[in-house]
Amino acid sequence: MQDALTLLSTVFGYPAFRGEQEDIVNHVAAGGNALVLMPTGGGKSLCYQIPALMRSGMALVVSPLIALMQDQVGALTELGVAAACLNSATSPEDARDIARRAKSGELDLLYVAPERLLTPRFLSFLDSVPLALVAIDEAHCVSHWGHDFRPEYQQLGRLVERFPGVPRIALTATADQQTRADILHYLQLGDARVFLSSFDRPNLFYQVLEKHNAKKQVLSFIQSEHPGASGIVYCLSRKRVEEMAEWLVDNGIHALPYHAGLGHEVRERNQREFIREESVVMVATLAFGMGIDKPDVRFVAHVDMPKSPENFYQESGRAGRDGLPATSWMCYGLNDVVQLSGMIQNSDMADLQKQVELNKLDAMLAFCETPGCRRQHILGFFGETSQPCGHCDNCLNPPVLYDATVPVQKMLSCIYRVGQRFAASHVVDVLMGKTTPLVESTGHFGLKTFGVGKEFNQRQWRSVIRQLVARKLIEVDLARGQSLVLTESCRPLLKGEEQIFLRPLAAEKPSIRQTTDRWLRTEREERLWQALRRWRKGRADEHNVPAYAVCSDKTLRELVERRPENARELTRIYGLGELKLARYGNDLLALLQENREEG
Numbered sequence: 001m002q003d004a005l006t007l008l009s010t011v012f013g014y015p016a017f018r019g020e021q022e023d024i025v026n027h028v029a030a031g032g033n034a035l036v037l038m039p040t041g042g043g044k045s046l047c048y049q050i051p052a053l054m055r056s057g058m059a060l061v062v063s064p065l066i067a068l069m070q071d072q073v074g075a076l077t078e079l080g081v082a083a084a085c086l087n088s089a090t091s092p093e094d095a096r097d098i099a100r101r102a103k104s105g106e107l108d109l110l111y112v113a114p115e116r117l118l119t120p121r122f123l124s125f126l127d128s129v130p131l132a133l134v135a136i137d138e139a140h141c142v143s144h145w146g147h148d149f150r151p152e153y154q155q156l157g158r159l160v161e162r163f164p165g166v167p168r169i170a171l172t173a174t175a176d177q178q179t180r181a182d183i184l185h186y187l188q189l190g191d192a193r194v195f196l197s198s199f200d201r202p203n204l205f206y207q208v209l210e211k212h213n214a215k216k217q218v219l220s221f222i223q224s225e226h227p228g229a230s231g232i233v234y235c236l237s238r239k240r241v242e243e244m245a246e247w248l249v250d251n252g253i254h255a256l257p258y259h260a261g262l263g264h265e266v267r268e269r270n271q272r273e274f275i276r277e278e279s280v281v282m283v284a285t286l287a288f289g290m291g292i293d294k295p296d297v298r299f300v301a302h303v304d305m306p307k308s309p310e311n312f313y314q315e316s317g318r319a320g321r322d323g324l325p326a327t328s329w330m331c332y333g334l335n336d337v338v339q340l341s342g343m344i345q346n347s348d349m350a351d352l353q354k355q356v357e358l359n360k361l362d363a364m365l366a367f368c369e370t371p372g373c374r375r376q377h378i379l380g381f382f383g384e385t386s387q388p389c390g391h392c393d394n395c396l397n398p399p400v401l402y403d404a405t406v407p408v409q410k411m412l413s414c415i416y417r418v419g420q421r422f423a424a425s426h427v428v429d430v431l432m433g434k435t436t437p438l439v440e441s442t443g444h445f446g447l448k449t450f451g452v453g454k455e456f457n458q459r460q461w462r463s464v465i466r467q468l469v470a471r472k473l474i475e476v477d478l479a480r481g482q483s484l485v486l487t488e489s490c491r492p493l494l495k496g497e498e499q500i501f502l503r504p505l506a507a508e509k510p511s512i513r514q515t516t517d518r519w520l521r522t523e524r525e526e527r528l529w530q531a532l533r534r535w536r537k538g539r540a541d542e543h544n545v546p547a548y549a550v551c552s553d554k555t556l557r558e559l560v561e562r563r564p565e566n567a568r569e570l571t572r573i574y575g576l577g578e579l580k581l582a583r584y585g586n587d588l589l590a591l592l593q594e595n596r597e598e599g
């Protein structure tokens with residue numbers, strides 16, 4: 001058996017394992033079962049790809065999305081690993097050829113969709129192929145609790161009886177307890193060793209802003225922080241996706257829409273383009289992204305508030321898989337909360353489930369409003385305790401809480417005086433002393449609280465309202481036109497028995513940190529970088545694979561920074577394994593040489 005570290009460096013071109021990878025690889029290679037919980041970008045694929053090469057026989061990889069199997073196989077083929085995939089898009093001739101290669105022992109890895117795997121025909125075909133292991137990727141699909149439930153996944157437990165003695169490894173980036181229990185149960189992994197990594201993503205920078213003009217805000221974020229980069233912009237509805245994509249395109253950004261209302265073909269095409277190109281911004285509903293393992297997504301922007309911290313974490317996690325700096329950006333407002341809770345309350349969920357969802361929404365709002373470290377807060381949801389990270393928006397720009405007792409009293413008493421029957425906008429108008437038609441028709445200009453709140457502008461008042469909702473001092477009554485109502489707990493405040501401190505509006509410009517990674521120092525470096533990218537695009541098109549399968553940004557970056565002059569120096573560059581060195585080594589050295597001569 002070849003040892004794990006040698007394979008890591010000769011095949012993949014990486015110098016060392018990360019985190020628990022080595023333990024996992026050795027455990028599975030020795031025939032053990034495993035459940036691997038690792039955040040997105042943690043490096044789950046190697047955990048089964050290396051044991052697949054170490055053990056004799058073929059590894060079977062169950063993966064839920066066919067569009068992405070192809071890219072995985074493409075990337076492995078680029079590394080010289082014999083891999084193939086079988087799914088509904090495979091032609092009968094190709095399928096026969098794959099079957100032949102599998103039977104003759106030529107294939108190291110075969111990717112297959114669960115529904116295909118479970119057909120009697122495929123199972124009996126597998127009887128004639130010695131198996132090295134079975135890997136079940138995106139294993140959370142087995143759980144009803146998760147966001148990507150797939151009924152076929154629950155049948156995968158049957159593989160135990162069918163292939164006793166073949167090690168099984170289930171992998172997921174979903175961390176909650178319930179999902180974990182479901183995976184162990186349905187996949188019959190009771191005896192599996194569980195490898196739980198920290199869910200921290202140190203290269204992700206978190207920034208959360210109050211929404212006032214989402215389109216302009218997100219555009220200015222992209223232009224100033226990540227111009228020309230790949231990214232995802234998440235919106236709550238199809239209509240928003242359409243409008244946002246159009247707006248970005250009108251402003252010179254290569255944006256594409258993605259939502260369930262688009263035809264299957266359009267979606268496939270846009271997804272491919274996003275994966276293959278280096279600077280596409282995908283504007284999508286939350287449905288987009290599971291299993292997208294594009295490593296160089298530089299930002300994920302939520303222009304509407306996600307419905308739970310888990311969703312937020314999963315979606316944000318699609319940025320920065322390559323370990324280079326990336327941003328999770330969000331803007332949110334009170335309307336998001338109102339809209340999302342409306343959606344939950346009008347859904348056909350059981351009451352208990354509705355309450356669970358509403359609690360998650362509360363937790364999400366609390367995350368948005370926290371004056372503390374974002375990372376610490378989000379890790380807390382997964383039961384992890386940590387120290388303030390020092391590089392999220394709140395750590396870099398700690399909000400200085402102010403004594404809001406008096407303005408809050410004004411707000412609460414205004415809500416009371418308008419009879420707890422009016423929405424936020426009207427309450428704010430009354431406080432600010434505006435004579436709108438509604439103020440005139442209700443006679444609210446005569447109230448004691450009319451015009452007493454001129455110290456704040458509208459955005460500041462809305463921020464106060466959100467924080468009061470987040471602290472459950474007031475509620476939004478959806479059944480009665482989104483009226484603001486007081487809760488029991490605001491009594492001591494109204495009576496003047498308690499003080500309250502709130503966070504001010506967040507700084508609009510993050511100012512302190514440069515999320516853009518300005519690492520190119522000289523014009524010559526810039527030229528070399530561009531030349532390498534052009535070269536990579538050419539090879540990617542030739543081989544019909546995404547650019548990152550030829551080599552990652554990190555590889556190109558090391559080439560620019562270290563400028564190797566000969567084959568020996570080239571072998572030390574990140575991500576260049578034996579096949580890539582043999583295939584591209586001369587090209588790269590020639591490019592580097594040219595760049596030196598140009599001076």
Ligand code: ADP
Pocket residue numbers: 014015016017018021038039040041042043044045046293295321322552
């Ligand atoms: P996950 O499936 O957990 O989201 P991947 O398996 O796609 O993550 O790995 C994320 C990125 O990290 C990939 O580009 C992969 O090649 C790279 N990677 C994984 N393990 C290592 C390692 N030990 N050294 C260097 N790069 C690694």
Ligand code: ZN
Pocket residue numbers: 372373374375376388389390391392393394395
């Ligand atoms: Zn922090």
